[in-house]
Amino acid sequence: MPRFYFDIFNGNGRTPDEEGLELESHAAARRIALDSVRSIIAEEARDGVIDLGGRIEVKDNAANVLMTVDFVEAFELRMPVASGNRE
Numbered sequence: 133m134p135r136f137y138f139d140i141f142n143g144n145g146r147t148p149d150e151e152g153l154e155l156e157s158h159a160a161a162r163r164i165a166l167d168s169v170r171s172i173i174a175e176e177a178r179d180g181v182i183d184l185g186g187r188i189e190v191k192d193n194a195a196n197v198l199m200t201v202d203f204v205e206a207f208e209l210r211m212p213v214a215s216g217n218r219e
Contacts, residue, residue, distance in 0.1 A: 135193055136161040138168060142186030142203070149191075158198060161190050165199075169206035 137152040138161075155161050165188045173182060184204040189197050 136164070136198070137191040137193075137195075138165055139189045139191060140168070140172070140186065141189065142172065143183050152193075158190075162199060162201065165190055165201040166206045169201060169203050173203065173206070 133154040133156055135152040135154050137149040139149055140147040153161075153164065155164065168188060169186075172186070173184070176182060184202075184207070186203045188201045188203075190199045190201065191197055
């Protein structure tokens with residue numbers, strides 16, 4: 133099974149993944165990246181901050197970037213409706 137590495141780039145700089153995870157596919161790696169983003173943002177939200185400007189780079193054993201998952205991709209953002217426009 134291939135090993136995937138998930139390097140995080142956000143307001144704290146770069147946090148490299150030194151261990152990686154063995155996963156069955158690129159699709160599984162994308163799911164892990166999305167779950168990781170959601171966990172990071174949930175922690176930040178507890179401190180009153182939501183910064184969707186980060187990304188996770190998923191790499192292989194040779195440090196080739198296989199995909200990039202931008203933080204904003206992990207969410208469906210719904211903005212409040214103005215009070216005069218509610219039905």
